[in-house]
Amino acid sequence: MTIYNLGSINIDHVYRVPHLPAPGETLSALNYTQGLGGKGANQSVAAARAGAHCLHIGAVGPASDWVLIALERYGVDLSYVAQLEVATGHAIINVDPGAENAIVIYPGANRALSPAMAAAALAGAAAGDTLLLQNETTAQAEAAALAASKGLRVIYSAAPFDISAVRAVLPHVSLLVMNEIEAEQLRSELGRLPDCDCVITRGARGAEWISANLEPLFVPAFAVTPVDTTGAGDTFIGTLAAGLDRGLDRAAAMRRASAASAIQVTRPGAAPAIPLATEVDEFLQSH
Ligand code: ATP
Numbered sequence: 001m002t003i004y005n006l007g008s009i010n011i012d013h014v015y016r017v018p019h020l021p022a023p024g025e026t027l028s029a030l031n032y033t034q035g036l037g038g039k040g041a042n043q044s045v046a047a048a049r050a051g052a053h054c055l056h057i058g059a060v061g062p063a064s065d066w067v068l069i070a071l072e073r074y075g076v077d078l079s080y081v082a083q084l085e086v087a088t089g090h091a092i093i094n095v096d097p098g099a100e101n102a103i104v105i106y107p108g109a110n111r112a113l114s115p116a117m118a119a120a121a122l123a124g125a126a127a128g129d130t131l132l133l134q135n136e137t138t139a140q141a142e143a144a145a146l147a148a149s150k151g152l153r154v155i156y157s158a159a160p161f162d163i164s165a166v167r168a169v170l171p172h173v174s175l176l177v178m179n180e181i182e183a184e185q186l187r188s189e190l191g192r193l194p195d196c197d198c199v200i201t202r203g204a205r206g207a208e209w210i211s212a213n214l215e216p217l218f219v220p221a222f223a224v225t226p227v228d229t230t231g232a233g234d235t236f237i238g239t240l241a242a243g244l245d246r247g248l249d250r251a252a253a254m255r256r257a258s259a260a261s262a263i264q265v266t267r268p269g270a271a272p273a274i275p276l277a278t279e280v281d282e283f284l285q286s287h
Contacts, residue, residue: 001128001130001245002053003047003052003130003245004055004129004147005056005058005132006057007039007040007057007132007134008038008041008089008136009040009041009058009071009088009109010036010038010088010090010091010105011036012034012036012037013034013090013091014032014033014034015092015093016031017029017094019096019097020094020101036071037271039134039234040058041058041076041271042270042271042274043132043134043157044056044238045071045271045274046236046260046274047238047239047242047245048076049074049238049274049275049276050256050277051246052241052242054076054238054242055080056076056077056078057080057081057113058082059110060082060083060089060109061084061109062088064083064088067088080117080121082109082113087109089106089110089111090106090108091105092105107136111137112138113139114138117139122143125147125152126151126152127151127152128153129152129245131143131155132155132157132237132238133155133157133169134156134159141165141169144169144172145171148173148174154173155174156177157233157234159182159233161178163185163186173194173196175244176197176198176199177198177237178200180200183200193210197214201233205221207221207236209254219251219254220258221258226265226266227265227268228267228273231273232264232265233261234270235261235264236258238274239253239256239260239280243256255284263280
């Protein structure tokens with residue numbers, strides 16, 4: 001089976017600065033690193049590292065070959081990643097010595113995806129496949145409607161939270177995944193959680209699966225010492241999608257997702273910190 005992931009691909013530019021710049025100030029950074037980012041890319045990496053065939057539906061701009069090479073090395077299928085004339089989505093991340101940050105994101109090519117591009121990628125999709133999507137691209141509602149009409153499982157990570165995007169996608173969703181802040185935002189907008197199955201992640205306090213038809217399922221987080229929790233949610237979602245895709249029941253898929261994200265938070269970075277399926281197997285055997 002295939003996981004089609006309609007998702008963002010970003011370049012993260014991280015500058016260590018002596019302090020966050022004030023209006024009008026010009027500042028020399030102390031250090032600069034560049035890396036692969038974007039919720040979509042992270043989730044594709046997590047699904048691929050968990051062993052799924054993950055076909056990413058997305059776009060980058062000119063001079064971004066290293067991004068594609070990186071994604072390919074993680075095992076992501078890039079057959080439907082377009083190269084457009086608009087800049088690759090990127091984030092300018094300033095980090096001060098106290099780890100406080102100030103971030104500017106330019107969505108670029110991520111917001112140039114058309115429903116036709118998504119439809120072309122989904123042309124070969126069939127019941128049993130999965131569509132995964134977040135809120136950092138365009139064409140989500142159209143892709144979700146098409147996928148649902150073909151009988152795909154539609155897993156929606158409603159982040160960054162945007163109520164109008166959520167309202168448009170929700171009618172087509174099989175499983176909605178949110179962290180607890182997003183779940184609260186949705187509850188306050190709708191007055192309740194939606195009728196579809198929902199997974200709510202609660203950081204070191206674990207994750208729960210809430211369903212109108214099934215018993216509530218709580219999966220604790222594993223006790224680890226985190227060094228960087230960036231991308232924990234994306235690791236959880238990509239691993240969960242991969243587990244369900246290969247036919248695991250929801251308890252087993254949630255446990256693997258919890259293990260993968262526990263390993264991921266013990267390592268620095270987002271995508272490079274995501275473990276392989278074999279590492280998750282070993283972790284589960286020893287826990
Ligand atoms: P982020 O925005 O940092 O990517 P998120 O807010 O989307 O994350 P969280 O709820 O923080 O998502 O984390 C997702 C899952 O990752 C949790 O349900 C848990 O299984 C695991 N996790 C996160 N933080 C920890 C931690 N400190 N220790 C163990 N597991 C963790």
